[in-house]
Amino acid sequence: MFKVNEILMKRQLASGVKEIIIFAPMVSRAAKAGQFITIMTDEKGERVPMTLVDWSATEGWIKIVISEVGLTTLKLGSKEVGETLYYLAGPFGNPVSELNSSTIILVGGGVGVPAIYPIARSLSRNNTVISIIGYKNANSILYEREIGEVSDEVIIATDDGSKGQKGFTSDALRELLDSGRKADAVWVIGPAMMMKACSEVTRPYAIKTFASLNSITVCGSGMCGACRVSVGGKTKYTCMDGPEFDAHEVNWDELILRLGAYKEEEKRALGRYILRSAN
Numbered sequence: 001m002f003k004v005n006e007i008l009m010k011r012q013l014a015s016g017v018k019e020i021i022i023f024a025p026m027v028s029r030a031a032k033a034g035q036f037i038t039i040m041t042d043e044k045g046e047r048v049p050m051t052l053v054d055w056s057a058t059e060g061w062i063k064i065v066i067s068e069v070g071l072t073t074l075k076l077g078s079k080e081v082g083e084t085l086y087y088l089a090g091p092f093g094n095p096v097s098e099l100n101s102s103t104i105i106l107v108g109g110g111v112g113v114p115a116i117y118p119i120a121r122s123l124s125r126n127n128t129v130i131s132i133i134g135y136k137n138a139n140s141i142l143y144e145r146e147i148g149e150v151s152d153e154v155i156i157a158t159d160d161g162s163k164g165q166k167g168f169t170s171d172a173l174r175e176l177l178d179s180g181r182k183a184d185a186v187w188v189i190g191p192a193m194m195m196k197a198c199s200e201v202t203r204p205y206a207i208k209t210f211a212s213l214n215s216i217t218v219c220g221s222g223m224c225g226a227c228r229v230s231v232g233g234k235t236k237y238t239c240m241d242g243p244e245f246d247a248h249e250v251n252w253d254e255l256i257l258r259l260g261a262y263k264e265e266e267k268r269a270l271g272r273y274i275l276r277s278a279n
Helices: 025-030 071-078 112-123 144-149 169-178 192-205 252-259 263-278
Strands: 007-014 017-023 036-040 048-051 054-056 061-067 087-092 103-109 128-135 153-158 185-189 208-212 228-231 234-237 244-246
Touching (some): 048 061, 103 169, 112 128, 112 185, 185 192, 192 252, 228 244
Parallel strands (some): 103 128, 128 153, 185 208
Antiparallel strands (some): 007 017, 036 048, 036 087, 228 234
């Protein structure tokens, strides 16, 4: 019998990117597309949000995809199968908005590509789904097959043109809309700068555009206020009001500034961890 929060599987998807399956039966039974969890790798670790990529209510597991760019994600990536996480809670946030008989464009960048997978799976049941997925280069491509299985059409963009179209996801989105393709709604998930750029592409077309925000999250219940964002001139909380918001109403500059609030502290913590690991 598995222990709660036990790591059941871990695999490398690309350089510094790992897919992890965790035994979390209570979370898996309640999970819906668009939601997230919060985790702590150890007793002294920080609490961080992770998007739910997949789950099985019958088998009791959930799946996340991480990019090892900071202290917590490095610690998480170094966990072995059979080890347990100190803390895991969720699901948090509101499920994805449901549409019917619509044409929807989903845009994912980097590790945001796995995050659009459950949304594409959910929306593809009653809609036409076009997925635009972007990466730095051909070597960093992940979840291409999975996205293809739940999309009517897939467009790949790479920064260097080593696979698919050359350019950013926002370039591919603009080219698609400029060609005359119609869409009833657009979802964007990825780095804040990428989501901001995509929202500016859709604005002249007046297409309803949703962004799943990746703001700093601590408690997950709206009590700490760490995840606050400005949407339409009002303060909203990602964990309670989101994570999905009207991308045309988000104050992107404020969000980007807040995401960098602890950059120096994160850099120092990571440096200490790497130094200790080396010794």
